[in-house]
Amino acid sequence: MTSTLQPHLIHDEQRPPDDPRDRVPWRCSCGAGGFYGSDAPDIEHPGPHLAAVSTPILQALSVAELTAALHRGIPDPAQDPGRAAGTQLLIAHGFWLSEPEFRDSRYLTTSWSDRGDLVVEVAWGGGVTLAGSPADAVLMLEHFLPPEVEEPLWQWLNPSDAPAAYRRPGPLTSQPRSALALLRIAATVAGSLPVRLQTEAAELDERDRLLVAAALTQMLTPPRVAR
Structure with missing residues (x-):
């Protein structure tokens, strides 16, 4: 398979000596x-x-290319164990990486490394919080609400507890219930979405339960210190 990736390396050029502008x-x-x-x-x-050259690539990437780009975007587990474990959970699960609806700038952010490699990170604090809400509704983040609404949304531990005025249909809610539950748990592991773990775990199939257990173990295991 021919790679769809073209490295984008940025380098400074010589500044004209007669140009006084900064x-x-x-x-x-x-x-x-x-x-x-x-x-x-x-x-x-x-x-x-x-940004312009990265966004269209999301839809064209092979699963292997997207996986490699996500691995480049995983933070140091010693510094951010939650986000590292949440991202690795999505990679191990695999389902969302091949879903065209998930390959969207609302859920994935793109950048390029100094070597010109594509780096993809999961938008845990933004789109994924929306996408990962219950199958019947999506809890809108505060900046999506009209100015007259001042009540903090996070008073509800589960988005399904919010009044109907705070909910709207979600773009990913037609996906399998186990995959949606795993996405919500991954967002919780990453620290951006509070959920009732026992309720979500009941939606998981056997394979997804094992993957979630491994992710929780990874997040809670102290990093090894080199001696």
Whole structure:
């Protein structure tokens, strides 16, 4: 299979000596270029270019390529054991990696390493919190609510406990119940969604229970200290 990935390496170019403005020219390995600095518009910075080339790739990636990119985005387990375990749980489960609806910038964020490799991270604090809500509704985050709503949403330990006014249909809720429960638990392991673990575990099939048990063990096991 031919890889769909094209490395995007950003490097600075020589600044014109007669240009008094605070801006530095940059060039990408794909040929695109622009400027960054206080005198350069945000649209000319490397960030918008890297976002533009990364987002369409999510749908075109093979599962193996997406898996490799997710592995690059896993934080150090010693520094963030929850996010590391949550991401590895999704990788081990495999279901969501092949779902086109999940390959969306709401659920996955993309960037490029200094070597030009695609790095994918799970948007645990944003889209996944929405996607992982119960099958009959999705609890909206506070910044999606109208200004007149001031009550904190996290007073409900489970999104299904929220009043109907706080709920709306979710984009991923037609997926298998075990896969949705595993996604909610993964978001909990990553620290972004409080759920009732006993309730969610009842939705898991046997294989998914084993995967969740392994993820919880990984999160709760202290990292080994090199001697």
